[in-house]
Amino acid sequence: MIDLLQLVVAGLSTGAAYGLVGVGFVAIHSVTGIINLAQGEFAMVAGFVAIALLGAGFPLAAAAVAAVVTVAVLAGVIERVAVAPAAGSSAVVYIMLTLGVSTTLKATALLVAGPQPRALPAFTPGVLDLGGVQVRPQDLWILVATVIAAAALYVFLERTTTGRAFRACAEQPVAARLVGISPSRMSTLSWVLAGIVGAVAGVVSSPVFQTDWNIGLFLGLKGFVAASMGGLASIPAAILGGLLLGVVERLVAGYISSGLQDAVAFFLLIILLVARPSGVFGRTGAVARV
Template sequence: MSDLLQLLFSGLAQGSIYGLVAIGFVAVFSVREIVNLAQGEYSALAGLSAISAVAAGVPLLLAILLVVPLVIGVSVIIERVCIEPVRRMTPLVSIILTLGVSTALKAAMLLIWGPQARGLPPFPGRDLVVAGISVRSQELWIIGIAVLVAVVVIWAYEHTLLGKAMRACAEQPVAARLVGISPRMATMIAFGIAGLVGAVAGVIGSPIYFSSWDYGLGLGLKGFVAATLGGLISLRVALFGGVVLGILENLVAGYIDSGYRDAVAFLVLLLVLLIRPQGLMLKASGARV
């Protein structure tokens, strides 16, 4: 029993990270219909940059406060330089384009930080044992910060004019423009949000999941799968999907074989597509006449 609770709890922490990344996917997709394959790289970049800053003597909190805007900036620059100039953005083009960005980012990180994985020092606090479960203080930090950031982003999307206009951009660009948001601006903001959630996920997870140049590939795929559960348009379901995926992975790792952990996301994706293929992305199939 305590085994199960232990796995559920670590899954919850891991899943909060996936949920944040999933929100990044949804933020961009709901505005521009692009699956941003560089989403996972933001987390790796944030983690590695923070580690370097701390190694250079910058206090942990300050390092984090510096790194998050840095990654937001990188994300927005990527949008300005690589996404904006493309006139005919088909799914094929967007995938290849963001794949190129992701690959270049990965290789740049490899060149700068080398191949070793490393972690940030844990955030302050003491590990606890509650009802037979060992609770690492970092995991509490992860869950707390992830939920806070996710809730703020979701709230902003659902309750501010800006958020509503962003959501309307993909479907009703004219209407969005009438309330003062151009699709260009919305895309830029969406990439900013993607950078924000990616950076936060990377920094809070780094002390226990570590950061490395190729950390983003797996993380990105898992975030995407979580986002798929919400049809790539629902932020709430994306967050929830991330948590579910994290818990499932931990159960598989705990009860079956830790080697199969990384296969879970793909199986979930296949399963979801088999069970509810229409409801995921094709709200009205083929109705683009």
């Protein structure tokens, strides 16, 4: 029983990071129809920025916030410079474009930071013993950060005018345009939001996953599987999907074979694509919803 709880705790924290990255896929896809292959790289860049600032003498909290802001701005700039000019292109063009962005970010990170993985220190050192279950405080940080980021995004989308405009763009792009909402502004906004959640994931998970130039591929793939569980259309479903994926991975490793752990995500992805392309949590034939 203790073992089960221990595995679930580890799975939840890993899964929360997957979920956050997944939310980034959803934010961009629901508004623009683009699948952003550079989503995992947002996390990678944020990790490196935070590590660099910490190394330059900034306190950890300031470094973390500055990293998130930097990546949010970077995401907005990428949208303006690389994506917006191709407005109206087919899905394949966008896939190649974002693949190019991803490759550029990776190559830059490799040149600047080198091939060695680095890590932020754990935000709170030590280990908590909760009735026999050993919990790293960083696991809690990841979960808390995910809840806060998801809740903030939810409040923004449900309670603010800009958020409502954003949703309108996702659900009824034509009608939204008719009432004066600018799709191009909303597109930029979606990239900034995706940058923020990706960056948060990258910063809080750095002490556990470590940050290296290639971590974006790992996070991006797992985040994509998480987002696919909601058909790339629902933020809560992406978070739930991430948590589910994280827990299933750990349980498979613990009870079946640790060699199969990384096959789980891809196995789930294939099943999903074949059986329920609209997502486990999505309704078949439902209108895109944020």
